[in-house]
Amino acid sequence: MTDSPTSVNLNKDEQKSAESDSKSSKGSGLWFKIKSLKIGFMPVGLWLVLAVGYVLLAITNVMPKNDMLISLGVMVVFSYLLEEIGNNIPILKSLGGKVLVVTFLPSFLVFKHWLPDSTVKTVSDFMNNNNFLMFFITLLVVGSIASMNRKTLLKATSRIIVVLLLCDVIGSLVGTGVGMALGLSAYKAYFFIVAPIMAGGVGEGAMPMAMGYAAILSGTTSGDIFGQILPAVMLGSLVAVVCAGAMRKLGEKKPELTGNGKLIDDESDKLESLKTKGGEVSIEKMLMAMVMAIAFYFLAVWLNYVIKTYLHFNLPSPIIVLIVLMAAKMLGYIPKDIAEGGAALNTFVVKGITPPLLFGVGVAQTDWNKLIEVFKSPASMVVILVTVLAIVATAFISAKVLGLYPVDTAIAVSCCSGQGGTGALAILAAGDRMELMPFAQVAVRLGGAMTVTVAIFIMGLVV
Structure with missing residues (x-):
């Protein structure tokens, strides 16, 4: 017995609906993964807000001096990102990689002058004076x-x-x-x-x-x-x-x-x-x-x-x-x-x-x-x-x-x-x-x- 034109159309509609639901499911799954990402203990969205704030201060050169909140914020932005990097480097992550990256990479960046001077001064003043x-x-x-x-x-x-x-x-x-x-x-x-x-x-x-x-x-x-x-x-x-x-x-x-x-x-x-x-x-x-x-x-x-x-x-x-x-x-x-x-x-x-x-x-x-x-x-x-x-x-x-x-x-x-x-x-x-x-x-x-x-x-x- 052959399918009628109407039943064929219904089957196609159901198939399209299923494909649409599947794509939606995949999309929501991807979005869920993005939302579940963390930098340290912070959701990635919160870290991005903090990072954007730091970048705005750095590129406009309006980093306040002797401001404890600014100093701590700068340290948080970099430290947890570097820790994540260290945690994902093969072999090195088993040998204290996150500590090596968080501690010694900033020293190298300062040596190469690849960190903004205002950032180095803000962090150094805080560490040395408090x-x-x-x-x-x-x-x-x-x-x-x-x-x-x-x-x-x-x-x-x-x-x-x-x-x-x-x-x-x-x-x-x-x-x-x-x-x-x-x-x-x-x-x-x-x-x-x-x-x-x-x-x-x-x-x-x-x-x-x-x-x-x-x-x-x-x-x-x-x-x-x-x-x-x-x-x-x-x-x-x-x-x-x-x-x-x-x-x-x-x-x-x-x-x-x-x-x-x-x-x-x-x-x-x-x-x-x-x-x-x-x-x-x-x-x-x-x-x-x-x-x-x-x-x-x-x-x-x-x-x-x-x-x-x-x-x-x-x-x-x-x-x-x-x-x-x-x-x-x-x-x-x-x-x-x-x-x-x-x-x-x-x-x-x-x-x-x-x-x-x-x-x-x-x-x-x-x-x-x-x-x-x-x-x-x-x-x-x-x-x-x-x-x-x-x-x-x-x-x-x-x-x-x-x-x-x-x-x-x-x-x-x-x-x-x-x-x-x-x-x-x-x-x-x-x-x-x-x-x-x-x-x-x-x-x-x-x-x-x-x-x-x-x-x-x-x-x-x-x-």
């Missing part, structure tokens, strides 16, 4: 320690100090030995490459080390010496970032080697974490933890002044915050409400502040010229690489012996080979272990102070 890095570190340290189990804190701190001592000794021996094998003198390898890597950064590591060296060596200035040792600090930090990314990847493949932000496995710590993170935390509790962070910083700044004035000794404010807060936590003086607020504060700081801060560090505090200086000497490059690897390997192995999680311990201790606070920020971000900032500060401050003191003492004996 102590934003200290704000970040203080909130993160307080949030981490306040929400930590006090027994676990005591166990982990005592053990990580042992790990740190081993890393300082073995890193120095291995780095100096490799330098000598490559034709460098032990003097050059240790004092100008290995020791600066473990000095705890620039301001509180390389700089006092240079001043100490200059006081011993006649005919040289601290500025000359500082210029010689700074490249090792910069490249050492870069290597540590890559190592932290590799450690994170190892932890993903072998979960038994990592505590995912914890150094030690403790049942009481698990119970406290469940209580602290199990439900919603009020804004009021988070604000209480933030106020406590500011209060501790007030106290630290005052104590730093008293110690410098009357004892003629510089104990940096971050280490005072760390010591006082650890003591308060271990003695049980931090209330439960603040502990719960500390966990929320820690999450907020990690997700909301880390990427913009890394971009600011790259623009204002990472000198590309100094970073590439060390590439002129292959022997120095090898010594730097081997020294950092020796530190990471020593931390990893000794952690297993001492009952710590190897991956997390290696990431935290490797911060001793970074650029102080900025290096610790980049290293922990690459390892996705920002919860370890208190222990990273122990590695940076305590490890750096030990290295500087020992290096200056030994130079005084051999020169």
Whole structure:
């Protein structure tokens, strides 16, 4: 039986209708995908509005000066975009790619003058005049320690100090030995490459080390010496970032080697974490933890002044915050409400502040010229690489012996080979272990102070 002309027309109409619905469905699916795209935590539409606002300010050269909102807005526009780029680069994304791109690409762009001068000035003024890095570190340290189990804190701190001592000794021996094998003198390898890597950064590591060296060596200035040792600090930090990314990847493949932000496995710590993170935390509790962070910083700044004035000794404010807060936590003086607020504060700081801060560090505090200086000497490059690897390997192995999680311990201790606070920020971000900032500060401050003191003492004996 043949179809009538009418039925044929109806079939064609139905087919056209189906094709139309299919196209509409595909179109809406594409639109849904576009709407669901995100730059960081922001829907792409919101990021575009922010980006358009920045472009209008930049091309008309009306970027306001000393405007905190403008500075933060610029940092947000670039940082989350660069983070997305780093997250999608094959191989590199497994080695802390997003941190490398967010921190070091801006430094290169500044070097090549490919960022508008107004943008560089706005970000640099904000980073250099507002102590934003200290704000970040203080909130993160307080949030981490306040929400930590006090027994676990005591166990982990005592053990990580042992790990740190081993890393300082073995890193120095291995780095100096490799330098000598490559034709460098032990003097050059240790004092100008290995020791600066473990000095705890620039301001509180390389700089006092240079001043100490200059006081011993006649005919040289601290500025000359500082210029010689700074490249090792910069490249050492870069290597540590890559190592932290590799450690994170190892932890993903072998979960038994990592505590995912914890150094030690403790049942009481698990119970406290469940209580602290199990439900919603009020804004009021988070604000209480933030106020406590500011209060501790007030106290630290005052104590730093008293110690410098009357004892003629510089104990940096971050280490005072760390010591006082650890003591308060271990003695049980931090209330439960603040502990719960500390966990929320820690999450907020990690997700909301880390990427913009890394971009600011790259623009204002990472000198590309100094970073590439060390590439002129292959022997120095090898010594730097081997020294950092020796530190990471020593931390990893000794952690297993001492009952710590190897991956997390290696990431935290490797911060001793970074650029102080900025290096610790980049290293922990690459390892996705920002919860370890208190222990990273122990590695940076305590490890750096030990290295500087020992290096200056030994130079005084051999020169």
